[in-house]
Amino acid sequence: MPVNVWGYLREYEAEREEILAAVSDVLGSGKLILGPHVAAFEEEFAAYCGAKYGVGCDNGTNAVMLALLACGLAPGDEVVTVSNTAVPTVSAIASAGGAPRFVDIDPATYLMDTDRLEAAVTPRTRAVVAVHLFGQCVDMEAVRAVADRHGLAVIEDCAQSHGATQRGKVAGSLSDAAAFSFYPTKILGTYGDGGMVLTGREDVAAKLKKLRFYGMEKTYYALEQGYNSRLDEIHAAILRGKLKHLPDYIARRQALAARYDAALADTALTLPRTAAGNTHAYYLYVVRHPRRDAVMAGLKERGVNVNISYPWPIHTMTGYAHLGYKEGDLPHTEQAAKEIFSLPMYPSLADAEQDTAIAALRETLAALGDA
Template structure:
């Protein structure tokens, strides 16, 4: 049987009764949109992260967009972020009226090189979107120091960092507003799309609630321009149950990562590095090799299917050519894009499946003379 980079079926079977009970509860409640499960999940997830307010929305992309808008981003404002992220990060900035500006990455962690952050700031810069990539946090102390000095908003993109911590603080509690995705592959994922914005500001939270609901506080009357960006009651109910399992999900991911570390330490691969002060939640286990594509081909031949997050830096994509970047502008980002890949890792991956992936990887490297 092939070993895939991700799968949900074993997890679903293990949690099936709990999940179906949550769905049945919603369907029998008579309240399908913005009901008690959304309100409860907002309270429970924000409490888990140590933040005062949570506002559920329809996906992680809109979570970033709404966070920026609710914090006051205006058309034409520049937003500093990274290019080695999922397209939705940058798509959301543009949808909010912002102009993305990119900072290169640290080659060891693939996170924003905060030492370069200040070089990207101009008089038009209004915000920083710090992307907590692959399961660990950006150096938020450094981001906040620069942002506070320049009076910039800070938004965390936590789509890949549920439960990760930075010096004891949970991802999502380190900024003016934080955006989460609950897409199925995420550390905390539902069976469809979902998102949330966390904030410590009552005013920002109130604006978020209007923005996700057509700009309304009362039905049929818009106080401002808004969107249809609500978290569904069914997904909120499912996520409430899964939130109880989140510590166990993370512990299992960390255990699997430790097994990879031990089994692959003597190979030619560059293995994941955890930044000082971080607790890594291992959304992905990202390895690196200068002959990445040959390694992936060998793994496929041996029935192991990996992923590349992400093969094309956003600043090199035709969809964002108007931003004026060219290849060579972000050298560490570009080098990483040609060398990184993600090994199979998710809580219901068995040790036997992981051992198959490890053996296939070692055989592939041997065949390549590595």
């Protein structure tokens, strides 16, 4: 049997009774949309992250978009972020009417190089989207310092960082608003799409609740332009149960990462680096090699499936050519995209399967003369 980069079936079997009981509770309640489970999950997840308010929405992309709009983004306003991210980050900025601007990454962590942030700010800049990539946080003190000097809103994209911490604070509590995805592959994932925005600001929370529901509050009267972007009651019920397991999910990911660290320390791979002040939740275990494609081919021959996050920097995609960037503008981002890949990483990955992946990786590197 192949070793896959991700899978959910074992986790589902282990939690099956709890999950199906949650679904049954919703279906028997008579309340399918914005019911008690959504309200409870908003409160419980916000409390877990150390935020005051949580507003559930339909997916992580719209969570970023709604967070920007709730923080006052207007059409044409610039938003600084990174090109080394999933397309949804930048798609959300564009959907909110913003104009994305990119800064390069720190080649050691693959996170935003905050030393380059201020140079990207112009008189049109209104916000920064800090992407907490692969399971750890951008240096938010540095981001906040630049934002405060220029009067910018700060949004955390936490789609890959559930439960990660920085200087003792949990991702999602370090900004004006923080966007989460609960897509199935995430550290905290449901069995479909789901998202949430966290904030400590009452005005932003109130705005978010209108924006996700057609611009309405309690009646069918639109107070402003809004959207259909609600978290489903069934997914909220499932996520409430899975939230109780989140510390265990993260602990298992960290244990798997420690096993990779020990087993691969003497290889030619560049292993993940945790930035100072961070705890890493290991949504992904990202390694680097200058002959990445050859390594991946060798692993595939040996029955180990891996992944690249992300093979094409967004500023090089034709869909974003109108932004005016060209290859060479973000050299660290572009070089990383040619060399990084992710090893199997999910809580129900068995030690024996991980050992198989490690052995295959070492065999492949030896065959390439890079042992």
